[in-house]
Amino acid sequence: MADTCCESGETMEAAPACPDAPPASCALEAPVVPAPLPVGSLRRRAHPLAEPAAQRALLGELALPRPFADAVSEAGAGPLRAGAVEVLQINVGKYCNQTCSHCHVDAGPDRSEIMPDAVVDACLDVIARHDVPTVDITGGAPELHPRFRDLVAAAADRGAHVIDRANLTAFLMPEQRDLPAFLAARGVEIIASLPYYLAGPTDAQRGVGVFDRSLEALATLNALGYGVEGSGLELNLIANPVGAFLPPDQASMECDWRGELDRRYGVRFNRLYTLTNLPVGRYLETLQDSGELEDYVHLLARSFNAATLPGLMCRNTISVGWDGALYDCDFNQMLEIDLALPGAGPPRIFDLELAQVGGRPIAVGTHCFGCTAGAGASCGGSLA
Numbered sequence: 001m002a003d004t005c006c007e008s009g010e011t012m013e014a015a016p017a018c019p020d021a022p023p024a025s026c027a028l029e030a031p032v033v034p035a036p037l038p039v040g041s042l043r044r045r046a047h048p049l050a051e052p053a054a055q056r057a058l059l060g061e062l063a064l065p066r067p068f069a070d071a072v073s074e075a076g077a078g079p080l081r082a083g084a085v086e087v088l089q090i091n092v093g094k095y096c097n098q099t100c101s102h103c104h105v106d107a108g109p110d111r112s113e114i115m116p117d118a119v120v121d122a123c124l125d126v127i128a129r130h131d132v133p134t135v136d137i138t139g140g141a142p143e144l145h146p147r148f149r150d151l152v153a154a155a156a157d158r159g160a161h162v163i164d165r166a167n168l169t170a171f172l173m174p175e176q177r178d179l180p181a182f183l184a185a186r187g188v189e190i191i192a193s194l195p196y197y198l199a200g201p202t203d204a205q206r207g208v209g210v211f212d213r214s215l216e217a218l219a220t221l222n223a224l225g226y227g228v229e230g231s232g233l234e235l236n237l238i239a240n241p242v243g244a245f246l247p248p249d250q251a252s253m254e255c256d257w258r259g260e261l262d263r264r265y266g267v268r269f270n271r272l273y274t275l276t277n278l279p280v281g282r283y284l285e286t287l288q289d290s291g292e293l294e295d296y297v298h299l300l301a302r303s304f305n306a307a308t309l310p311g312l313m314c315r316n317t318i319s320v321g322w323d324g325a326l327y328d329c330d331f332n333q334m335l336e337i338d339l340a341l342p343g344a345g346p347p348r349i350f351d352l353e354l355a356q357v358g359g360r361p362i363a364v365g366t367h368c369f370g371c372t373a374g375a376g377a378s379c380g381g382s383l384a
Contacts, residue, residue, distance in 0.1 A: 040099065041108040042282060049285050050106065052336040059279060059366040062294055064301050068368045075306035080362040082328070085354045086316040089136040089379070090115075090123055091330060092145040093322040097170055100206045102240055104281035104334050107140045114140075119324040120147045122349040124154050130354050131158070136317075136379065138165040138330065143176055156186040165379075166192045168217040169210060180217075184224045189234040191273070191379075192218070197260045201242045218267045227268040236271040238381070244287060244296040246303060246374045247274035250382040273381030276300070278370035280334050300369035307384035308376030314362045317379075324349040328362045330379075331370075337363045 042050035049055055072078035093114035096107035115123075127135060135155035142148055142164060155162045164183060171180055183190065194214055195205045202211035218227075218235075225231035237257070241247050254272035261267040277283045279297055287293035314328040318339075326347045327333040338346040340363050341356065376383030 040110050042106045044110040055284055056335055062297050068364050071304050077309045082315050082360050082362055084358045085318050087134045087136050088132045089317050090320045091138050091322055092142045093140045095144055096141040098167055098207055101286055102205055102277050102283040104278055104283060106281045113322050114145055115322040126352055127154050127158055132160055134161045136163040141167050141170040143170045143179055152188060162188045164188050164190050166190050168192050168214040171217045172213055180220055180224055184233055191236045191238055194237045195239050195242050197257055205242050215265055222268050227270055235269045237269050238273040238275055240275050240277050244292045247276060250274045276370045276373055276377040278331055278367050280331055280367055300373040303373035305372055305384055308372045311383040312371055313378040318357060320349050331367055332363060
């Protein structure tokens with residue numbers, strides 16, 4: 001059976017039915033009663049899961065049919081190794097103007113960890129010395145770092161493709177009102193978080209009023225040309241499920257969202273990316289509190305798809321922590337699973353030579369099933 005895409009008229013094959021992934025158009029149409037959002041970060045509340053070691057231990061206690069490393073080996077692809085570095089992903093810190101229930105970073109207004117000048121300068125040095133194709137800046141809310149614009153300008157001047165991973169509402173803060181124009185002038189791609197095209201599910205995950213403020217920010221970006229065909233300014237949305245299930249089919253979701261956001265609000269965008277919630281940070285807390293942790297991780301494990309392995313973000317990315325530590329990916333960073341180089345201690349940005357980290361073994365764990373479940377998940381959406 002074939003569907004017709006709502007905007008382009010393009011015919012596409014319908015995705016096969018999957019009991020673990022609700023249909024794109026109806027997954028969240030039912031009224032959503034927002035659960036109480038966390039009152040501050042895990043760190044502020046002195047929650048045991050504020051410690052990465054406690055998160056690793058909790059995940060390690062789950063009785064799964066096989067470890068992730070064995071699943072990879074049985075697929076004939078293990079052990080996982082990185083290729084050449086194509087993406088330098090810089091996490092500038094945990095400070096954010098929102099406290100979202102699913103946040104794997106445990107970011108929020110109460111977090112004070114931000115990248116110090118010495119680490120920012122080291123990142124700028126790496127950008128200056130290496131031809132890194134993509135510089136991907138994340139957080140927290142990366143725009144709120146006092147030297148965010150330095151990183152953007154340096155990477156853009158070197159000809160790198162620059163990505164800003166935005167929560168949208170940061171653009172509305174008084175001191176950031178000129179930021180969208182700054183980004184547009186440098187051709188920065190914006191990947192913006194938006195769980196759904198209705199207020200209920202969005203506010204349930206991100207906070208009351210976030211949806212309306214996100215629409216205001218999206219309108220500002222559209223007015224600058226972001227998301228407008230032919231402008232060259234990419235505005236891509238990324239959506240996490242509001243619940244313990246896998247994302248629906250990405251292509252179907254993008255088609256639905258394009259029509260709904262335009263029809264309801266006049267909002268335009270380029271692509272929609274789906275991202276599976278990984279059991280890390282505050283989403284791990286949510287799963288534990290709801291009693292869904294074991295079932296959800298088993299869902300991820302039994303949905304393992306070997307076809308996702310070639311596109312995993314860890315295979316072409318180096319993740320830089322706010323303190324300069326290096327990791328295979330942002331999720332490993334939050335769990336403090338160090339990047340491993342044979343015969344060396346945990347490397348830091350001050351020591352980084354990109355040629356030395358290509359071909360390295362990738363550190364894996366139970367959480368990695370989240371990136372390989374179903375169609376897979378990466379910072380650029382589905383993988384298979």
